Amino acid sequence: MTNSINEIENAEVILVSGSNTTEAHPQVARRMLDAVDRGARLIVIDPRRTRLAECAHLHLALRPGTDIPLLNAMMRVLLDEGLADDLFIEMRTENFLALRDMLNRLDLEATAALTGVDLPLIRQAAQLYGRARKAVICYCLGVTQHVCGTENVQTIANLAMLAGHIEKEDTGVDPLRGQNNVQGACDMGALPNMLPSYQDVANQDYRDKFERAWGVSLPEAPGMTLVKMTHGGAQGPIRAMFIMGENPMLSDPTLNKVEETLRGLDFLVVSDIFLTETARLAQVVFPAACFAEKSGSFTNSERRVQMVRKAVAPPGECRADSEIIMALSNRLGYAMEYDSSGEVMEEIALLSPIYGGMHHDRLEQNWGLQWPCWDRSHAGTPFLHKYYFTRGKGHFMPASHTEPGETPDQEYPLLLMTGRIYHQYHTGTMTRKSERLSRECDHAVLQINPKDAKAMGLRQGEMVRLVSRRGEITLAASITDQVEPGMVYTTFHFAEAPINRLTNDAFDTGSGCPEYKVCAVRVEKTMSS
């Protein structure tokens, strides 16, 4: 997020795209709804009528996968109506002419028709966003989990820069990060192409710096992304895997392929707090301490690095993952000795510029610090891109529509989207152990429009078979107009109905992000009636 979470409540216009915020980011949704109470305008771009969409002043129910034409149409309206921020474009950006030429060539009517959203509604949204003094765009996986995810994000950045809605407090572009520490895991260089603090592994200078600090020579070729590793097949290039606290056997796309790959490995070791679907396939499983049994830090979506404090001793013989890593490293001939997580953080601060001033004694105070925090005297950064962008000038990246990897046809006539719900989390490893959360929701349901349900003669709660080219599962039908005719929606929390057996293995070539938001399926009755 370029902003802090609390800044959202001061915005005049909030544009939310591809985020089921009330379910997946409850505290962010709270700020959005507080802002609406104070008079802010809320625009929601989502194919489904989510709870947030119901609270919105404008709901742009686009056809899934048409984010780029929708935003391009909004930008064209900004240009046509003189709502572009000329001074910002002149001072802070480059490549504007390419964007302008592309937008001016756009057939506005045809573009709107492609998205399925009425042009007057698009016009209204553009005017609201363009005229606001302070406006934020919040987006989530509904934007990124497409074959054109990278272009979708670049188009959002184009819109924000065109309107000059960046660089100020309460104004910016806010990707909502999913997991508690997904931001931190990226910051720490748990990425195949990046050393800590986004220092490119292919860059000799950065590698030199880490080689000097770590005392070994480092591999220079960028590594494989997660899905490349888990989709290599039984005879793939990866022969062994070490998986710490992840459950690809439920979370990754096209699970049949993941299972084939993991079963085909020469060696699989998993460290986790429960025996997950992935751990069941391992040769060795380490019992890990959970967050309440160790100390360290997490980095939240607003880049706030905060302390995690040990409250109790781990059960049985559980050990913290850091102890496990150190023990293995020492056995493999690379000595690792740290007395505390604080000592590890000192090394992080030394090598990662954006964490340069992050020391545990400072994080203990004032609810942590937001990066970039360059040194011990730096107070942290509540919002990004004041005065300049990280790369210097903001570069407009014009993009045009890309069709999804798979679209509905006669055989598979429905479009499937997947997502999360409020009472469960990710693969349910933790939440499904909670009786109270399971009482609220303990099974997967398939949202289907009343029109489609009627045509098939489905009743509410009836068990149906959901089939794609890659697999099938059985789950209960939930008849609701939250989804449009021709679309169905479900979650990936439940091992009994592992939806990722069905999802497509089409990926965004830029980021490697799987296309979870579009694949083609059909619904079959399980009983004849």
Add this chain to the structure above:
Amino acid sequence: MQDVLTTCVYCGCGCGLYLHVEDGQVRGSQPSRHHPVSRDNLCVKGWHIHESINHPDRLTTPLIRKNGVLTPSPWEEALDFTARQLGHIRDQHSGSAIGVLASAKCTNEENYLLQKFARTALNTNNVDHCARL
């Protein structure tokens, strides 16, 4: 009874919450009143966070697959066996035959150590996590 201030482990909001500790066990949770994100509020998952911590299904010993069955084993054996296997594959094929998945649920410090371990001890850049899922 003792209250320990910490950070929630579920979503990217990062609420500040207190864990209520009694007899060495976490019995409940409560939002921090002044924390900038939680502001005296938690979602239903935060309020019930203790239930998974104390769950009887928690893994408590290392397991090694012996005759096809995951069998409780001593730490030393599990660590030695794992290091031997990983070392063997690293030396036979190369580090690039090993894949490492870090965790968006683990701490910064652990993720730092894991990618360092992958790049130094295992000599591979094949390290990633669920950022795209």
